[in-house]
Amino acid sequence: MANKKTLMEGNIALCEGAIAAGCDAYFGYPITPQNDVTGHMSRRMIELKRVFLQAESEIAAINMVLGVAATGKRAMTSSSSPGVSLKQEGISYLAGCELPALIVNVQRGGPGLGNITGSQSDYFQAVKGGGHGDYRVITLASASVQEMYDMPQLAFELADKYRTPVMILADGYVGMMMEPITMPEKAPEVKTVKKDWALTGCAGRKPRKILSLYMSDGLLEAHNRKLNEKYSLIKKNEVRYEAVNTEGADIVIAAFGIAAKICKSVLQMAQKDGLKVGMIRPITLWPFPEQAFADIAKTAKKILVVEMNMGQMVEDVRLAVQGKIPVEFLGKPGGSIFSTEEIYEHIKKI
Amino acid sequence: MSTSKKYKRPESLQETKHLYCAGCGHGIIHRLVAEVIDELGVREKTIGIAPVGCAVFAYDYFNFDVTEAPHGRPPAVATGIKRVMPDHVVFTYQGDGDLAAIGTAEIIHAANRGENITVIFVNNTNYGMTGGQMAPTTLIAQKTATSPFGRSAANEGYPIKVCELLSSLEGTKFLARVAVDKPGNVLQAKKTLLKAFQNQLDKKGFSLVEVLSMCPVGWGMTPQAACKRIQEEVTKIFPLGVIKDLTV
Numbered sequence: 001m002a003n004k005k006t007l008m009e010g011n012i013a014l015c016e017g018a019i020a021a022g023c024d025a026y027f028g029y030p031i032t033p034q035n036d037v038t039g040h041m042s043r044r045m046i047e048l049k050r051v052f053l054q055a056e057s058e059i060a061a062i063n064m065v066l067g068v069a070a071t072g073k074r075a076m077t078s079s080s081s082p083g084v085s086l087k088q089e090g091i092s093y094l095a096g097c098e099l100p101a102l103i104v105n106v107q108r109g110g111p112g113l114g115n116i117t118g119s120q121s122d123y124f125q126a127v128k129g130g131g132h133g134d135y136r137v138i139t140l141a142s143a144s145v146q147e148m149y150d151m152p153q154l155a156f157e158l159a160d161k162y163r164t165p166v167m168i169l170a171d172g173y174v175g176m177m178m179e180p181i182t183m184p185e186k187a188p189e190v191k192t193v194k195k196d197w198a199l200t201g202c203a204g205r206k207p208r209k210i211l212s213l214y215m216s217d218g219l220l221e222a223h224n225r226k227l228n229e230k231y232s233l234i235k236k237n238e239v240r241y242e243a244v245n246t247e248g249a250d251i252v253i254a255a256f257g258i259a260a261k262i263c264k265s266v267l268q269m270a271q272k273d274g275l276k277v278g279m280i281r282p283i284t285l286w287p288f289p290e291q292a293f294a295d296i297a298k299t300a301k302k303i304l305v306v307e308m309n310m311g312q313m314v315e316d317v318r319l320a321v322q323g324k325i326p327v328e329f330l331g332k333p334g335g336s337i338f339s340t341e342e343i344y345e346h347i348k349k350i
Numbered sequence: 351m352s353t354s355k356k357y358k359r360p361e362s363l364q365e366t367k368h369l370y371c372a373g374c375g376h377g378i379i380h381r382l383v384a385e386v387i388d389e390l391g392v393r394e395k396t397i398g399i400a401p402v403g404c405a406v407f408a409y410d411y412f413n414f415d416v417t418e419a420p421h422g423r424p425p426a427v428a429t430g431i432k433r434v435m436p437d438h439v440v441f442t443y444q445g446d447g448d449l450a451a452i453g454t455a456e457i458i459h460a461a462n463r464g465e466n467i468t469v470i471f472v473n474n475t476n477y478g479m480t481g482g483q484m485a486p487t488t489l490i491a492q493k494t495a496t497s498p499f500g501r502s503a504a505n506e507g508y509p510i511k512v513c514e515l516l517s518s519l520e521g522t523k524f525l526a527r528v529a530v531d532k533p534g535n536v537l538q539a540k541k542t543l544l545k546a547f548q549n550q551l552d553k554k555g556f557s558l559v560e561v562l563s564m565c566p567v568g569w570g571m572t573p574q575a576a577c578k579r580i581q582e583e584v585t586k587i588f589p590l591g592v593i594k595d596l597t598v
Contacts, residue, residue: 051433056459063423067430070417093420199415201438203394209409210417
């Protein structure tokens with residue numbers, strides 16, 4: 001299939017990626033910096049005779065997603081940080097009800113109303129639960145406009161495969177920057193799976209029910225154990241990361257999303273100066289690439305975690321490294337962005 | 351030839367025991383919904399949405415596809431389902447805490463969009479499932495688990511009249527209030543529910559039937575006294591009848 005190269009904004013690439021991946025319905029609510037997603041979908045989904053609806057609230061939007069997901073069709077919502085906080089109840093229900101769906105967080109600075117520039121301070125919210133109950137959300141971190149286009153496809157496939165909500169954790173910078181991307185001339189055929197649990201009306205079969213309430217003795221325990229088995233399988237099968245210049249590296253940077261993109265330039269600066277600096281970029285934040293960090297701790301001297309927050313993913317890196325080598329942290333909170341120079345200066349110091 | 355009718359279980363009801371308290375109205379309302387769905391012949395294309403509250407177990411009682419929804423969110427869930435399956439019959443079954451308190455935004459906007467769904471709104475003037483707390487529909491002076499001195503307008507405001515509130519929205523096409531306290535009212539309730547579902551089949555738009563229902567345990571009275579309370583107190587504040595009908 002022929003490919004075409006085009007210049008695109010991250011938020012728009014996300015929409016086109018979701019459309020190519022067969023997204024049947026989109027529900028959103030205005031919030032910056034994800035507004036271009038809702039705006040673009042409001043035109044494109046209607047043109048394609050698919051479902052677009054601007055919901056009355058973030059809460060309504062995620063529950064409209066839940067309704068569509070219950071029918072087995074592909075549904076998506078997007079928001080930015082405060083809006084994603086509001087969606088957490090619904091995400092917990094999606095996990096409990098074992099419904100596949102795509103949630104996108106184009107992160108902005110927090111806490112509270114924060115600001116509207118890109119940030120990475122919702123790592124904990126995305127990866128450690130966010131909502132109530134013992135559940136996990138597959139979390140994909142996009143670091144480029146190309147990934148904004150590619151990830152919805154992967155997200156929907158993982159969601160369907162495991163019957164679970166998947167989040168794309170982007171940020172205001174990745175969402176609003178423009179880059180050339182490559183996309184197929186014609187979208188490939190959407191891979192769907194048989195959904196023998198979906199509510200489609202009980203013609204010719206027994207009625208189905210979708211629920212997360214398990215009142216009788218031991219039922220909820222059994223349900224949680226079943227969910228956990230699924231999460232173990234995801235941890236085993238779906239870890240994704242990118243390793244750059246890690247072989248023989250003295251210092252290994254750990255960074256995701258926009259921070260990783262900036263660090264790529266830092267790697268080039270280091271290489272030019274003859275410093276052995278590599279990077280591990282987690283693509284799945286959950287499941288976290290624990291083994292990659294455990295392995296690198298055997299060869300590298302030091303890990304530097306670079307995040308646009310005050311230290312969130314660094315906790316997972318430290319858990320994976322288990323004290324074998326020092327794990328240092330360089331953070332930038334509040335929606336501010338790193339310069340390559342300040343990261344490189346820090347590396348030279350350590 | 352005999353003309354007598356045999357009283358039998360509607361196909362849309364599962365053969366199972368209800369967990370509802372003695373004298374509760376939910377059992378009657380479930381049966382009416384099931385009878386209506388049977389009579390319209392739409393069981394195999396119906397998707398119900400159960401709320402959080404006493405009717406959460408509706409998915410164990412109805413014999414068609416049902417999903418759970420977070421507290422107050424059934425109208426949003428119904429919107430999602432109906433938008434991708436416009437030819438299916440989609441209804442929500444919600445209590446007064448679910449619909450008129452935590453879910454106020456969802457019901458108002460689903461109604462205002464004129465979603466072609468049917469809403470069954472069970473008003474028993476309290477939160478039954480959680481132990482009889484005050485609801486937005488609790489009458490003035492009514493004692494509940496969280497208004498032990500009686501609901502006071504000064505502290506807690508007034509009972510919300512959902513049908514009247516929604517009637518100003520252009521998206522609402524059919525709004526009616528019925529009760530299940532006595533046989534005549536039960537028959538009227540069934541007729542009204544039938545119309546609310548027929549409206550959906552005819553793509554007429556948003557229909558809501560408010561059903562005044564007994565909660566003897568929550569109200570601290572016998573089933574007989576609860577029926578009497580509906581007639582003597584509840585219908586005085588929530589009058590029965592068609593509040594709005596733009597379907598004719």
